[in-house]
Amino acid sequence: MLKIKNLHASVEDKNILQGINLEVKPGEIHAIMGPNGSGKSTLAAVIAGKEDYEVTKGSIEFNGEDIGDLDAEERAHKGVFLSFQYPVEIPGVSVTNFIKTAINESRKAQGLDEMPAKDMLKRIREKADLLKIDRKFLSRSLNEGFSGGEKKRNEIFQMAMLDPKLAILDETDSGLDIDALRIVANGVNKLKNKDKAIVVITHYQRLLDYIIPDYVHVIHNGKIVISGTKELALELEEKGYDWVKQEMV
Amino acid sequence: MELKEKLLSSFMIFEDKVDDDTYVHDVRNDAIKSFEDKGFPTKKEEAWKYTSLNKILKEDYCVFPRQENALEYRDVKKYFIHEIDSFKIVFIDGKYSSHLSQTTHEGMDVCLMSAAFSKPKYRLVIENYFNKAASKDSLPSLNTAFSSEGAYIYIPKNKLVEKPIQIIHLSTGNESALMLQPRNLIVVGENSYVQIIERHQSLTDNPVLTNSVTEVFTHKRAIVDYYKIQNDNFNASLIDNTFIKQKQESIASMHTFSFGGNLTRNNLNFYQEGERIDSTLKGVTIIGDKQHVDHNTLVHHIEPNCESHQDYKGIFSDSATGVFNGKVIVEKEAQKTNAFQANNNILVSDKASINTKPQLEIFADDVKCSHGCTIGQLDENALYYLRTRGIPEREAKALLMYAFSNNVLSSVKIPELKQRITKIIANKLGVNIGFDL
Numbered sequence: 001m002l003k004i005k006n007l008h009a010s011v012e013d014k015n016i017l018q019g020i021n022l023e024v025k026p027g028e029i030h031a032i033m034g035p036n037g038s039g040k041s042t043l044a045a046v047i048a049g050k051e052d053y054e055v056t057k058g059s060i061e062f063n064g065e066d067i068g069d070l071d072a073e074e075r076a077h078k079g080v081f082l083s084f085q086y087p088v089e090i091p092g093v094s095v096t097n098f099i100k101t102a103i104n105e106s107r108k109a110q111g112l113d114e115m116p117a118k119d120m121l122k123r124i125r126e127k128a129d130l131l132k133i134d135r136k137f138l139s140r141s142l143n144e145g146f147s148g149g150e151k152k153r154n155e156i157f158q159m160a161m162l163d164p165k166l167a168i169l170d171e172t173d174s175g176l177d178i179d180a181l182r183i184v185a186n187g188v189n190k191l192k193n194k195d196k197a198i199v200v201i202t203h204y205q206r207l208l209d210y211i212i213p214d215y216v217h218v219i220h221n222g223k224i225v226i227s228g229t230k231e232l233a234l235e236l237e238e239k240g241y242d243w244v245k246q247e248m249v
Numbered sequence: 250m251e252l253k254e255k256l257l258s259s260f261m262i263f264e265d266k267v268d269d270d271t272y273v274h275d276v277r278n279d280a281i282k283s284f285e286d287k288g289f290p291t292k293k294e295e296a297w298k299y300t301s302l303n304k305i306l307k308e309d310y311c312v313f314p315r316q317e318n319a320l321e322y323r324d325v326k327k328y329f330i331h332e333i334d335s336f337k338i339v340f341i342d343g344k345y346s347s348h349l350s351q352t353t354h355e356g357m358d359v360c361l362m363s364a365a366f367s368k369p370k371y372r373l374v375i376e377n378y379f380n381k382a383a384s385k386d387s388l389p390s391l392n393t394a395f396s397s398e399g400a401y402i403y404i405p406k407n408k409l410v411e412k413p414i415q416i417i418h419l420s421t422g423n424e425s426a427l428m429l430q431p432r433n434l435i436v437v438g439e440n441s442y443v444q445i446i447e448r449h450q451s452l453t454d455n456p457v458l459t460n461s462v463t464e465v466f467t468h469k470r471a472i473v474d475y476y477k478i479q480n481d482n483f484n485a486s487l488i489d490n491t492f493i494k495q496k497q498e499s500i501a502s503m504h505t506f507s508f509g510g511n512l513t514r515n516n517l518n519f520y521q522e523g524e525r526i527d528s529t530l531k532g533v534t535i536i537g538d539k540q541h542v543d544h545n546t547l548v549h550h551i552e553p554n555c556e557s558h559q560d561y562k563g564i565f566s567d568s569a570t571g572v573f574n575g576k577v578i579v580e581k582e583a584q585k586t587n588a589f590q591a592n593n594n595i596l597v598s599d600k601a602s603i604n605t606k607p608q609l610e611i612f613a614d615d616v617k618c619s620h621g622c623t624i625g626q627l628d629e630n631a632l633y634y635l636r637t638r639g640i641p642e643r644e645a646k647a648l649l650m651y652a653f654s655n656n657v658l659s660s661v662k663i664p665e666l667k668q669r670i671t672k673i674i675a676n677k678l679g680v681n682i683g684f685d686l
Contacts, residue, residue: 048637076639088634092652098638101648106639141652158638 001026001197002047002166007058009046016042018222019058024166027194031208031233032201034219035241040201041085043219044170048082049075062166077109079165083155083172090142095154096124098142099161106162127160131187148175156187167191168199173207185210205237218244252306252428253288257281259312260394273366276380280393287387299572299604300514300543305486308456310428312395314343318421320452322349325419328450332665335446336414338400342421343429345398349417358403359414362432365401374403378436382464382492384518389490392462396432399461402445406438406468413444413663418461420485422453433463437471444663448478451485463491467499469523474662475503480673481510483538490516497523497552504661505532506670507542508677518547519557521583526555533654533670534563534571535677543572550583550613559590562654565601576608577618584613590620595627595653597646647678 002024009017016039024030034040046053047060049072060068067075090098104114115123128138131153143151152172159167169188173181188211192198200211208216208230216232217224218241225244226232236244260281264274289306290297318341329337336359339349345361352360358371365371383389400416420427437443451457467473479487487510493501507513519528534542548557563571573592594603607620627649635645651674661667675681 050633071642072633072636073639073641073645076637082637084634084637088628088631090631090634090649090652092655093648098635098648101644102635102638102640105641105644109639109641162638 001063002199003061004047005059005061007043007046007060008056009042009053010056011042011053015056016053016222017046020219020222020224022217022224024197024199026197028215029192029198029200029211029213031213031216031230032199032219033203033205033216033233033236035245036203038219039222040219041170042222044082044168044199044201047075047168048072048080073105073109076162076164077106081159081162081164081167083152083159083167083169085171085174087143087151087155089144089146091144093142095138095140095142095157099124099158102158103161123161127157130160130190131157132183133157149177149180152176153180153184156184160187160191163191165195166197166199168201170201171203172200173202173204181207182210205233208233220244252310255310256312256391256395257285263313263395263397272376273379277394277396280380280390283385283390284387284394287390290387296545296574299570300512300541302512305456305458305512308426308458310426310456310458311424312428314424314427314429318342318423320346320349320419320421325349325450325452328417328419328448329415330413330446330663330665330669333413333663335412337417338414339417339419340398340431341419342423342427343398343418343431357405357408357410358401360401362399362401362434363397365434366397371401374436378434378464378466380464382466382494382520383462383490384492386490388460388488388516389462389492392430392432392460392490395430396462399432400435401433402435402443404437404441404443406440408438408441410441410443413446413666416445416447418449418459420451420453420457422451422455424455426456427458429457429459429461431459431461433461435463435465435473437465437467437473439468440470441468442472444474444476446476446478446663446666449481449485449487451482454482454484457485458488459486460488461490463489465491465493465501467493467495467501469496470498471496472499473501475501476661476663476666477503477505477515478670478673479506479510479513479542480508483509483511483540485510486512488514488516492518492520493528494520494522495526495528498525499523500527502529502660503531504657505544506673507532507534507536508673509536510540510542512541514543514545516545518549520549521551521555521557524552524554526552528555528557529660530557530559530561531657531660532561533657534561534565535650535654535674536564536569536571537566539568541570541572543574545572545574547576547578548588550577550579550586550588552582553584553586555583556587557589559592560657561592562657563592563594563603564597564650564653565594565603566597568598568600570601571603573603573605573622574608575606575620577610577620579609579611579613579616579618581612584615586613586616586618588616588618592622593653594622594624595650596624597627643678644680647675647680650674650678
């Protein structure tokens with residue numbers, strides 16, 4: 001589904017990604033771990049199509065198609081979703097208004113008619129219940145004044161609504177207390193199936209107790225330095241990132 | 250001949266033609282003198298520093314519209330809020346169109362200034378209110394001198410007017426260039442309530458210059474919600490002079506939506522003549538090309554315990570220019586005043602500009618007054634966020650602009666009007682998304 005080959009990316013002439021290779025197949029969950037500043041979030045942003053980053057070498061293939069030159073919205077239309085580490089506050093647009101627009105714009109891009117209001121409403125209710133989101137919350141302005149946990153839950157709600165093929169969760173666990181973490185993880189697990197892939201980006205192992213990865217990769221200095229199974233995450237938790245850094249030397 | 254000279258000589262012909270009682274006659278004569286002395290405002294005057302009338306005054310305007318040009322309702326329907334039942338006072342090239350209008354004299358008067366000027370039964374109202382709120386500045390004076398037609402609305406006390414009143418000025422291009430000077434008088438009695446929607450619309454590319462004056466009197470505990478839609482075409486310019494006098498405990502609001510036209514200047518003045526008065530001034534300006542919109546507001550707090558709320562949002566693209574000049578005066582007696590003012594702007598292009606200037610003159614010591622203005626760009630992070638959710642760039646920008654204006658839009662109390670404005674905004678931004686969710 002996702003094939004990243006020798007990916008190099010820079011921002012303002014600073015090289016951040018320095019040769020990432022990663023292959024994610026349908027049905028798989030991959031965890032990407034690494035110390036602060038290692039390039040985890042950059043990788044997520046580059047896959048999602050953030051224009052600030054320049055891909056200087058390598059390629060990103062999604063379902064056999066090179067998506068490196070596509071706009072963020074075009075990647076979304078193909079089924080790529082990024083759950084933001086810091087979701088942006090947008091006063092004046094309600095959660096419902098926003099998600100309806102997002103879904104209908106995606107449908108428009110695929111040559112489909114707008115989703116009938118009744119179906120939309122049903123879907124919104126269903127997904128809100130799944131993530132234990134209060135209905136009142138849906139009429140509030142997008143992310144404005146939301147707590148850290150509410151923002152993250154709202155990201156997963158959007159993911160549930162948009163039903164992407166590939167979901168990248170960037171530090172979704174940060175800012176979540178244990179209850180919220182369980183709700184969010186439960187939501188993610190319910191959305192998972194054999195046709196979908198999930199990439200979980202996290203600093204800590206904690207989230208991986210709930211969303212169990214098939215593979216764990218560790219990024220350091222813009223490169224994947226070790227890959228393994230979920231046991232690698234436990235080992236990291238125990239030994240800390242210094243261990244990886246030392247191994248590198 | 251220069252426009253000023255033309256107007257002065259036309260005035261003499263005009264005064265011969267109208268046969269009014271002495272009060273109005275005297276007022277007109279004083280007014281033309283005032284205009285003659287002052288002339289058209291120039292950029293040398295502080296209040297006109299950023300708005301030049303030079304270009305639009307160069308046209309050879311016809312100052313007396315000659316005849317009514319008949320229009321069919323179906324051709325101009327789109328300029329009405331036709332989804333709701335309403336009273337309508339419609340003018341075509343400055344002349345009243347009975348065909349398109351729906352007026353009333355049942356329990357109140359929703360009719361014409363020309364009738365009010367000429368019929369004896371309105372004489373007292375004219376003497377008590379006409380030109381009692383308008384300033385003596387040059388443009389309002391010019392309008393006063395030529396005032397002959399416009400909307401006359403008189404609501405007696407304890408009357409809830411259930412249907413909004415639409416005042417619509419259409420110009421057809423019958424003249425190669427036309428100057429219009431509508432004059433509206435609106436008196437709202439004690440405990441009464443009325444909603445008014447005003448629109449000026451040119452139907453051709455011929456230049457039109459409108460110098461309009463509206464006087465509104467809101468008596469004790471009266472409520473007035475006034476909406477102006479300014480979405481005219483590129484050769485139409487509007488100088489709107491509105492004066493609202495409020496008595497105690499009255500509530501008046503003005504929403505100004507400026508989306509079109511060549512040059513638009515809004516001189517909006519509120520005078521609070523009583524205690525516990527509430528005044529609201531809100532506006533959304535979305536313009537592009539070389540359009541120019543200037544909001545020049547005044548709130549005069551004269552008595553204690555009153556409030557005023559100003560909230561103006563502006564979005565400027567291409568080479569559009571905007572001006573906001575908000576003056577708040579709090580007199581010494583006006584203790585416990587709450588006066589708020591906000592002006593937020595987004596510049597979409599490098600060539601667009603906005604000059605914003607709050608002007609607070611506070612002579613009382615126990616007041617809460619605040620003002621804030623911002624000028625910025627669309628938030629790149631927000632744009633990226635929306636795009637990762639599948640919303641294309643243009644739609645994402647439109648959504649952010651709409652969201653930016655939403656504070657002002659959300660206080661529009663007529664749902665059909667709000668929907669219409671939303672549609673105009675979507676059109677203006679070139680997108681097809683239903684914001685009205």
